Amino acid sequence: MAERPSAAQEALSKVEDQLSCLVCLEPYTNPRLLSCFHIYCQHCLEDIVAHNRQGQLECPKCRRPTPLPPTGVSGLQAAFNVHHLFDIQETLKKIKEPQKLACEKCSVTNRKATSFCRQCTKFICEKCTDIHKEWDELKNHEIVTIQKVDGDLIRLVSPKKTSPRCPKHDENMKLYCEPCGELICRDCIIHIHKDHKYCVISDTFESHKKEILDSLRPVEKQLEATDTALVNLDGRHAEIIEHGRKLATNIHSKFDEIRRALDAREGELMAELEGHTQQQLKSLSAQREEVEILQTQRSSCLHFVRESIRTGSPGDVLKMKQGVVKQVRELVDTFDPNTLEPRETTNTCFVPSAQLVKECKKVGALYYDVVIPRKAIVGQKVTAYCRFLSAKISAPPEAKFISKITDKTTKCVVNERGKGEYEISYQPTVGGASKLIVRVGGEEVAGSPFPVAVKPTIDKLGTVIKAINDLKTPYGVALNQAGEIIMAEQDAGVVSIFSPTGDKLRTLDTRGTAVGEMKSLQGVAVDGNDNILVVDRDNNRLLKFSRGGDLIAAVGSHGDDPGQFNNPIGVCVNSVNGKVYVIDISAHCVHIFNSDLTFSSKFGSEGSGNGQFSSPWGVASDRSGCVYVADYINARVQVFTPDGGYLRQFGKKGSGNGELYSPISICVDSDDLVYVGENVNYRVSVFTCEGVFLKSFGSNGSGPGQFRYPHGIAVDQCGVVYVSDCYNNRVQIFY
Structure with a gap:
């Protein structure tokens, strides 16, 4: 078995792979960086430019063009990180045979190295290691054993960070010109960058490094996206193979089914043919017997008469003449020539379905896109x-x-x-x-x-689709992600949930005054997890239920302290920060709760100034997290930052277009259109988020499209508007 290479040998192989130019396949010579971050030798890039008709520089690997500076390829960014790889390569070559490695620090010849100093980038012996430990200026150096170096060499070899020299003044460039984005030396300040803002590199490097790293964040996200995309593509590759296999199985199955049906039909036709053929043969057999009898009768007649004439006397022949002639005539008269024609024919035909043959060419279809x-x-x-x-x-x-x-x-x-x-x-x-x-x-x-x-189009907005009737003073209305309609019925003290078509699904019924119970419900909202939030005015409480109706949390009591209420009436959930906003009508403020219903802050006070309220009622938020409050007595809508900072307002008291009279309910849709329910005007007015009036619909009454206090509004992703028509005891649905 071949001996496994050491970690240093494996690392050396990896490093050398990174040090080879993809064009000349040799170690880099004066490596230069392209805008696509691929690296090539300077002379290789110069050859590419020379052979390009337009004198352009395209990356040989990804074909992305790189703009050439005025000085040509030599003016491209030097790939200084490659030099660090060359340093690592040299160190790796040394450590391949650690038993032959001599100390590179002390003056004693061939003293065996036992450790590696990361800062000195030297292999050192035990004596030099001790000196590092004893000298104050060397104590902070990182010393590692040869064995550890062998296992983690690439990380331990520190890059040689040297200050570049100014090509014009042959000085170290320790300054950075902010306007030009260039490294400069002291002489450059005087001759070239006079009056420019500059700084010492060491003083600002961290901030610039942070800026560079921050610029990488979108790249990191894009890399994550490409990683995910490759995983998805591989997954889709496997899905398509599996899907193709399943479709092939399905096609075989369907055609086997068709073949079985054809085989069954073939069997039926063959059985039918066999029965018909046997019937024809039986009929022919019976006819043959009839013809054979006719043949026998006539043959007997001829034989008898002829033999009688041949053998009988004239007297005998004449004696029988009258009877024989009579019998012969009867025999002739009863003869039917049709009896001799075969009654069965070979006209039976198989008529194949030409349409079936044609349709077989179109049986089934593969649709590949809908x-x-x-x-x-x-x-x-x-x-x-x-x-x-x-x-x-x-x-x-x-x-x-x-x-x-x-x-x-x-x-x-x-x-x-x-x-x-x-x-x-x-x-x-x-x-x-x-x-x-x-x-x-x-x-x-x-x-x-x-x-x-x-x-719907804004010009036709306000057409009644349907109504959900027989409710008990519905105040708040909200929608969950499944399209279910959640209603807070004040007089019933329950939360009712309906299907999108208006069928009642379930009821949250915990009437009472204890914690978790409900008495006089007002606003209702749904969070991102489809949990239901409802405010109970009489109990001064905010409750949170799961979609199925299990109590998750209940907060609040009567009072003016943080987390206490004095007639809570409206509620919304901010989709951006997840916080819950509760209108306190008597305290003239908005309470802000965290998603777990712990108190966060509140804003607003009684008055008519910016950020003040007079009996605020409805509350909603838009896609950016801004908060909209229906300021009832002040006849306006005020808009705030998510933390309660005043931004703007729109509306004034009146009944004309764009005017408001007792705005009581408010909702913002996915396009940031603002819907405001007006108690005294008995209508819903629609504005842009900047307050530009678009349309209003509704009037006083109990007919379709009319209102008696529109106390709650919800709008779904399709722009369908749900309005709780409080004293008509219904929720009307509009497009």
Whole structure:
């Protein structure tokens, strides 16, 4: 068995691989760095430029171009890190045979080295090791044994960090010119960089190093992304192989099934043919017997008469004449020539299905792509595509588009585009979460039903889709990630959860005043884990339940101390920082809680100035984490930073477009549109996040689209608006 190479030999092999130019395959000579961070010999790069017609420099490995400085290849950044690898190479060569390694520090000839000094980058003997331990200026040097060096040499060999020399003044360049981004010497300050801001390298190196390392963070993330992508590609490679295997099995199975059906049909036809053939043969046998009887009768007649005439006397012949002639005539008259024709024919035919033969060429199909737009707009045509490997399939795909809110089906039109591609067109008439079902050969394609988010246009916003009725003064309304509708019913003291289609799923019913119980519910919200948060006004409490209804936390009591309330009424969860914001209507402030409901801070006070409130009611946050508060008496919406810093406001008291009257509820959708419910105006007004008025809908009444106090608003990812119509005891759904 071959002897295993030492760690030093393995390390030497790895280092030498890194020291070879990919162009000349020789050790680097004056290595230069390209913009793609690949390294080559200077003379190799000069040859590349010389042979390029445009005089450009492209990396031989990745083909990325590198701009040439005015001085040409020699002006490119020197790859100084390669020199450190050469130092490591030299050290590795020495340590390959540690028994022959002599001390490189002391004057005694051939004294065996036992250790390595990382700072001196020298192999030293025991005596020199002791000197390192005794001398104060050498005590901080890192001394390691030969054995340890053999195991971890590359890390232990320190780079030789020397100050570069100024090519113009032959001085050490110890200064850095900030405007020029260059190393300079003292003479450079006077002659070239006069009045420029500069600093000593050693004083600012750490900050510059940090800046360089910080610049690498996006690269690190991209590297992580490429690593993940390669893993995903390898995974997809395996998935495609496995998927192909499964499809092959499925194809074999289906065609075996078809073959079995054909074999069964063949058996049926053969049995039918056999029965028919036997029946024909039996019929022919019976006919043959009839003809044989006829033949016998006539043969007997001829034989008898002829023999009688030949052998009988004239008197005997004449005596029998009358009777014989009569019998002969009867025999002739009863003869039917048709009896002699075969009653059975060979006209039985096998008629193969020409259509079947033709269809066999189209049995089954491999569809390789189904392109479904996952977003749509009400009233606008949407086109999806289904592509097949073969242009010939037995039947085109079938499609249905269905609203998840109303179960309404929209007609889909399927058109053949040729070359195995089919176009599926539909025009949504209802906003909200929907699904497209695509079937090929009676079976749904992979991924079907496909979710489609249908958004309304702002000009048509306010069309009633449906209403959920028979509620008891619903105040707050929220949506979870599954599209379930969560409602806080004030008079019932319960939280009710409905399906997207409006079917009641479950109820959180813990009525009472004890911790974890509910009495007079107001606002409701959902966090990123689908936990339900609800404020109980009478109990001055904030409660947190799991999606299934288990109590997770309950905080608050009546008072003015941190974490206490004086009529909490509105709540929202900030999707950016995960914090919970609770409106305290009587204290005229907003409480901020951490995600675990520990108290964080609060902001606001009574008044009409910036950042002050007069009976604030609703609260919401946008994609950037900014907080919006419906300032009820002040008839405005105020916008704050996540920590409560005042940013801006919009709205003024009135009933015109862009004006607000008793804004009570507020919500911000995924496009940062702000929906404000107005108590006195009995409507919902829509603004941009900067306060530009877009639209309003609603009026006073109990008919569809009318309100009697819109106390809660929620908007889903499709732009469908859910409004708790409090005193009409319903939640209306709009697109």
